[in-house]
Amino acid sequence: MKPCHIFAVGFLLSVVSTVLIIHLHLMKSEKNLPKSLSKTSSKKNIQNRMPSQACSCTSKFEISLDKSSKQRRRIELEDWKRLHATSGEPQVQCPAYSPFKYIGSGITVQPLGSTKLYGLSLDSAASNILTNTSAIIQVLLHCRNSLGVLYVAKTDYLRNFTGNNTAELTLSVVSDVGKMNAILSEIGYRSTIYNIESREIIDVTLMSYNVSIHVHIKRPERPWLYDPGESGNINSTVTVITKTFERYSAVKRLISSVHKFYPGITILIADDSEFPEKIQLPNVKHYIMPFADGWFAGRNLLVSQVRTKYFLWVDDDFVFTNGTRLERFVEKFEHPNVSVDYVGGTFGDEFGKASRKSNCYGCRRLEFQYGDEEGDCLAVRKERKYHQVAEFPQCFWADGTDNFFMARTSSVRKVGFDPFFERVGHFEYFIDSLGTMRMMGCTDVNIMHKSDRSNPKYNKFRKNNAKTAKLKHISFKNNLRCLTF
Structure with a gap:
């Protein structure tokens, strides 16, 4: 999936003076969105588009299993799905109106390894508004699957965050989007549970707006190379x-x-x-x-x-x-x-x-x-x-x-x-x-x-x-x- 670069097109007003005015403006923009693009569109809506009805074959080979065989197959299928749950690409629904730019999918880290959350920042359109207010800009990050912890790589901003090296990190700055983006650029994720393949979802929230960053935790496979010899014939x-x-x-x-x-x-x-x-x-x-x-x-x-x-x-x-x-x-x-x-x-x-x-x-x-x-x-x-x-x-x-x-x-x-x-x-x-x-x-x-x-x-x-x-x-x-x- 290509990186989701979601631009804050909803921030269309000029200078406002309080966080409340900014929030009301964003809520007003959201109400004008089609339901299919609104941030309230749920994962359930995505799942409902997956086929779940019976299929049919134009053939005499309709295969009939007895009740016991069907029950055993159902158990084995659930086990197969469990083992393969992390192998497919996740469904990442990107909100149409968001103050964030971010990479929704494509970040990979080895088990027990660390990586930065590349590309995460507040968009310039949001920056122009938030910088001209006296409001506290607060961003919350949360590891949904609790497979690792979040941290800030540099110690220059110790006064601006809480929850370092935990599954929930809170960042706060006063009316300084540049400083917030500097902190966001230093945020990393560290896997803490060993599994050769799993997926973490990191929820990032500003006011009522949330985006999700998917981190693929995977042990790299090694190549099996065959030597054709010097002749290569x-x-x-x-x-x-x-x-x-x-x-x-x-x-x-x-x-x-x-x-x-x-x-x-x-x-x-x-x-x-x-x-x-x-x-x-x-x-x-x-x-x-x-x-x-x-x-x-x-x-x-x-x-x-x-x-x-x-x-x-x-x-x-x-x-x-x-x-x-x-x-x-x-x-x-x-x-x-x-x-x-x-x-x-x-x-x-x-x-x-x-x-x-x-x-x-x-x-x-x-x-x-x-x-x-x-x-x-x-x-x-x-x-x-x-x-x-x-x-x-x-x-x-x-x-x-x-x-x-x-x-x-x-x-x-x-x-x-x-x-x-x-x-x-x-x-x-x-x-x-x-x-x-x-x-x-x-x-x-x-x-x-x-x-x-x-x-x-x-x-x-x-x-x-x-x-x-x-x-x-x-x-x-x-x-x-x-x-x-």
Whole structure:
């Protein structure tokens, strides 16, 4: 949120002689304000604009949970909201008529650290009036959440304030706005309760006028940097990962195709076949899992072992071709004007020619609606995308893509893959990553999909999709009442 610089346009009279006249003039100005701009507009009015009614889905997948499940979900949702209460930007309603200039939001301090309340002062329009009176100018500051204390950095003004190093500070000067502004410029806030992220609200009052300054108390996150090495080539930047199950001919074909185009790149394979066959090939790491442990469990294992900045996800029945240009993926991530976590490609033939004629054929949009206590609503729209990426005309912003993509390792680790989805899973990850992962789909990188259903054991497990159980799990986990495809 941009800093609120609220100018005292209500102080329109010339010289007045008493505080009472000033106050009556301000009250008169306030009565002429529209209700939506008046300082009496409440936080409740803001909250009333938030959706609270039931949403609806145009789908047969209206998910019904039993009473006990709904009660457990309600408890878990409240706990989730509590933990995430400080992560969003606060709603800061700035009064239309105020004698203060201030920064309403954007001040940050570390837990148990200190910061000045930058930008706080009486506006010049108010100064011209207050300076020409004999009134005592009194400003009260109060820490609403009691997470810290207020203090005046310089001791030059000891006679002009009370409550130093407490949650309530009172400043008083006689008819000297310049001196008051000098004191205001020295006011600081010190966090006194350790929490890696919380928010303090400091109420500042002059007569009946109040403004709120939001201080974000946050422990800074440290970067996780990947060293590309001196060469900075694709082998030290990207790792190819895949999960296999009872399809050794397919995965060996994939490895051979990768080695043909990128002989030095690392390949990670997670394998939960019943009787694993050893795969011992150059630059290949083969991880054996418990039998039929699952699709997303394998993805989690693989991502945990990636040591490069990016990884490429491929299914075990994909084949690299001339169209599988990994450098084209990387250039999207490293463009200085583009911020993206996930770039999806498309499918092509054995010669590397893209087989999808439409732009971003595999793109998906997730349309979300807030609901009531029965849950929210979500629609997964296939072959839908947002607008074109300005720097890359062959790419479009989306909420999901086909199952061939490159991603930032650190970004995907923050979301993870839900191991509940053992046999089939794709769009489920996009639901979990909604609002966290910045995704685009591009048509300038493709791979061949050479489907392999030759193993009856593989086919048997794949068909065991347990759709009803999946939907109930998604409903509980993502607080949904219905899902549209």
